[in-house]
Amino acid sequence: MHGIPRDRAFDSTFALRSEGYLFISNRCRRLRSDVFRTRLMLQPVTCMLGEDAASLFYESGRITRVGGMPKPTLRLLQDEDSVQTLDGAAHRHRKRMFMDLMSERGLSALLDVFVEEWRGRMLGWRPGEPVVLIDEAEAILCRAGCRWAGMALDRVDATRRTRELRAMIEGAGSFGPRNWWGQLLRARTERWARRLVREARRDPRAAAAARTPLEAFSAHRDTRGHPLPDAVVAVELLNLIRPIVAIARYIVFAALALHRHPQHAERVARGSDDEIVAFVNEVRRFYPFFPFVGGKATRDTEVGGGHIEAGDWALLDLYGTNHDPRLWHEPETFSPERFDGAEPAANALIPQGGGDHFGGHRCAGEWLALAVVCRTLGLLTTEMRYTVPEQDLAIDFRNIPAAPASGFVILPRP
Numbered sequence: 193m194h195g196i197p198r199d200r201a202f203d204s205t206f207a208l209r210s211e212g213y214l215f216i217s218n219r220c221r222r223l224r225s226d227v228f229r230t231r232l233m234l235q236p237v238t239c240m241l242g243e244d245a246a247s248l249f250y251e252s253g254r255i256t257r258v259g260g261m262p263k264p265t266l267r268l269l270q271d272e273d274s275v276q277t278l279d280g281a282a283h284r285h286r287k288r289m290f291m292d293l294m295s296e297r298g299l300s301a302l303l304d305v306f307v308e309e310w311r312g313r314m315l316g317w318r319p320g321e322p323v324v325l326i327d328e329a330e331a332i333l334c335r336a337g338c339r340w341a342g343m344a345l346d347r348v349d350a351t352r353r354t355r356e357l358r359a360m361i362e363g364a365g366s367f368g369p370r371n372w373w374g375q376l377l378r379a380r381t382e383r384w385a386r387r388l389v390r391e392a393r394r395d396p397r398a399a400a401a402a403r404t405p406l407e408a409f410s411a412h413r414d415t416r417g418h419p420l421p422d423a424v425v426a427v428e429l430l431n432l433i434r435p436i437v438a439i440a441r442y443i444v445f446a447a448l449a450l451h452r453h454p455q456h457a458e459r460v461a462r463g464s465d466d467e468i469v470a471f472v473n474e475v476r477r478f479y480p481f482f483p484f485v486g487g488k489a490t491r492d493t494e495v496g497g498g499h500i501e502a503g504d505w506a507l508l509d510l511y512g513t514n515h516d517p518r519l520w521h522e523p524e525t526f527s528p529e530r531f532d533g534a535e536p537a538a539n540a541l542i543p544q545g546g547g548d549h550f551g552g553h554r555c556a557g558e559w560l561a562l563a564v565v566c567r568t569l570g571l572l573t574t575e576m577r578y579t580v581p582e583q584d585l586a587i588d589f590r591n592i593p594a595a596p597a598s599g600f601v602i603l604p605r606p
Contacts, residue, residue: 195498196238197223199230208232212590213483216241217512227496233262238500239484241509242516245495246539249485249508250547254493260486260505274427285415290432290557293405299563302436306336306564310571317604322581325447326599329440330354333564337436341429342404343388356381357437360430361593378430385426393422405432435557441593442565444600445479446472447572451580453526461573465566470531472565476543477514477536478526480587480594484509485545510542577605 199219201207208215216239219228227240240248249255256279275286292298309332317323334354338345345353356377363374392410409425409432420428449471450457460471489504500506515523519540521530539546544558583598 196496196500197225197228199223199228201230203231203234205232205234210590212588212592213480213511213594214589215239216484216507216509217515220509220512225496227498235505238495238504238506239509240496240506241512243513243519243537243539245508246513246542246546248493248495249487249506250539250545252493254490255487255506256490257487259488262486274424274431282415286412286428289409289412289428292408293432294557294559299560302336302340302560303563303567305339306332307567307571309336309339310568311575314576314604319604319606322601322603323578324599324601326440326444326595329443329568330358330437333437333440334433337433340405341433342392342406343385343429343433349384353381353384354437357430357434360434361438364593381430382423382426385429386422389422389425389429405429432557436560436564438593439561439564441481441595442472442475442479442561443568444595446475446565446569447600447602448585448596449475449478449526450569450572451585456528457573459528460569467528467532468566468569469562471528471569472562473531473536473541474526474528475565476562477520477541480511480589481543483511483592510545513540513542516540578602579605 204215211218219230219239220226220241226242226245227238229236229238231237258279275283275290278286313328313332331350331354334357335345335350338350338353359374359377360381361374363371388406389410392406406429409420409428411419412425413419450460456471459467463471484507486505486507489500489502489506491502493500513519517523519537544561579602581601581603583601585596585598585600587594587596
């Protein structure tokens with residue numbers, strides 16, 4: 193390794209746990225470099241941030257996702273043989289299976305189910321009784337996502353699946369008991385999903401129609417024309433549903449932004465679609481979602497005045513790039529106006545990855561997340577009456593994934 197500064201610590205695992213989202217950007221600032229070397233879990237790693245680093249990760253073909261995540265994280269976020277662990281033609285072919293769901297028709301169908309579930313859930317809220325928004329949003333999104341996917345839930349199953357998916361999301365950013373608990377519950381969720389896949393494959397009408405994601409994924413064939421194993425289809429269905437449930441954090445951050453910046457409430461309630469999208473994009477830029485993404489170099493690559501060698505492990509700072517002052521004027525100020533009339537650059541706004549949605553590893557569900565949060569803002573500002581009581585709204589950046597400490601409590605009003 194030449195020309196790339198090195199962190200002073202022999203191993204930075206404890207510092208990563210202590211600093212969370214700010215780990216990479218803190219060191220880049222101190223070392224005055226977009227790139228540095230350290231060790232995590234005793235493994236050498238190159239950490240980087242910025243638009244050029246995002247281009248390297250997502251567009252150069254020099255970084256692969258294969259082997260880029262520690263096994264405990266991979267097991268909860270994607271799992272073996274999933275779309276994110278593939279490269280080249282196999283990845284593009286499998287990614288198309290997901291992107292076909294992101295059509296205007298597919299997104300509209302999910303939004304209709306989501307709004308129906310949200311309104312139904314609201315009927316159970318009593319005026320003056322506290323509602324923890326993150327818990328409610330996760331339950332709503334779980335039911336809506338599963339209905340949309342053709343995996344409808346009864347009341348008991350909905351509670352169980354929400355609990356399991358929440359454990360996967362919360363365990364992915366940690367090691368130890370919280371991660372182990374997430375893996376234990378994921379095994380139960382996978383058994384349920386595999387059973388649904390087997391049932392769908394026994395019904396020839398379902399395979400022929402492929403009207404739902406469950407049916408489409410079950411009928412999908414790989415680049416050699418072979419159907420995917422039941423276990424892989426189950427994993428990919430969870431890779432569809434789990435990120436939908438994770439949108440609850442964006443919903444809570446959007447509600448928090450409205451609370452802390454009430455001057456934007458009317459803009460959101462009465463604004464154009466473009467103004468609402470601008471607000472949501474600023475929520476996605478400003479608040480923490482997932483901190484960084486891992487990969488491995490496929491060949492020797494020049495970066496940061498030095499080079500990394502084929503097989504080297506690398507981490508890209510997503511949160512730090514979204515707060516890079518070279519890309520964003522006053523990045524620590526919440527300002528939706530920064531997106532007025534401007535499409536964000538593909539490798540500048542990267543809360544869910546960079547590059548191209550179809551050919552690269554940018555999150556297939558990014559459009560879905562944007563649409564759901566935009567629709568939620570309409571519900572929050574035009575259909576709901578509530579107050580926000582005193583509570584602990586602090587965001588602990590050491591906790592991955594982050595959320596307000598209270599989960600954002602609201603008091604419904606009549």
